[in-house]
Amino acid sequence: MRLVAISLTALLLCSCASYSGRGLKPGEASLDDxxxxxxxxxxxxxxxxxxxxxxxxRGPLGFDTxxxxxxxxxxxQRIENVLKPRYFSLVRVGMTKDQVLRILGPSVPxxxxxxxxxxxxxxxxxxCSDWRAATRFDVLxxxxxxxxxxxxxxxxxxxxxxxxx
Numbered sequence: 001m002r003l004v005a006i007s008l009t010a011l012l013l014c015s016c017a018s019y020s021g022r023g024l025k026p027g028e029a030s031l032d033d034x035x036x037x038x039x040x041x042x043x044x045x046x047x048x049x050x051x052x053x054x055x056x057x058r059g060p061l062g063f064d065t066x067x068x069x070x071x072x073x074x075x076x077q078r079i080e081n082v083l084k085p086r087y088f089s090l091v092r093v094g095m096t097k098d099q100v101l102r103i104l105g106p107s108v109p110x111x112x113x114x115x116x117x118x119x120x121x122x123x124x125x126x127x128c129s130d131w132r133a134a135t136r137f138d139v140l141x142x143x144x145x146x147x148x149x150x151x152x153x154x155x156x157x158x159x160x161x162x163x164x165x
Contacts, residue, residue, distance in 0.1 A: 019058060020066055021079045029076040034068055041068070042106050051077075055105035063128040063165065065105040083127035088137050088151065095148045097123075100139055111136075119143035126156075128165035134158065 021038050034054065035041075041054035050072030057065040069077040082104055090103050104125055111124035121141040129135040134156040142149045158164075 020064070020081070021056075021068065024076055024079065026076050026078055031070050031074050031076075034070065034076055038066070038068070043101065045102060047072075053102065055101075057105050057108075059126055060108040060110065061164075063126055063134070065125070067105065083125055083137070085130065088153070091139055091148060091151055093148050093150065096146055097121075097141055100148060104137075104139075114143065120149065129153075129155065132165040134165050 019038075021034065024033060024037055029037075031052065038054075038056055042057050043055040045053040047053070052070040054068040054070070055065060056068065059065070063083060064081045065083050067080050067082050069079075071077050087103055091100055100123070107123040107125050111126075113122045114120070115122065119142065121143050123139045123141070125137045127135055127137060135153055136156065137151065137153050139151050140149045141147060
């Protein structure tokens, strides 16, 4: 029984390591190494120079989206968790949905809504705030123009000690 418990613990630790790409070394890991470790990306962008960007959202229950940047030579450059206020601040009025997705990655489809009366599309991301509170970041798009109209953050309501961050 003890051997089973040790094996399960080791398996869980290994699976956590792949969650964020921990263990992948910039300049050494290849695109294949990234995909083997982190799985298939939810989104992928190819730059004109041959470099790539891969999005790994870990929601809806998780609080992270990892952007993986691979150089044109096929080697890992860096991995960044983009669900942070400094990335949210890059989202500006007038940006397209594609531009926002390139910064934040995909939102959770169940949290996407279109409001016909306002002709507005809302996308939402869940993150852990600097105060360790479960928080949502929303981007509202003008439905006709397809551009950002506004953004806002709101803390999830939860009881004392109930917030999962």
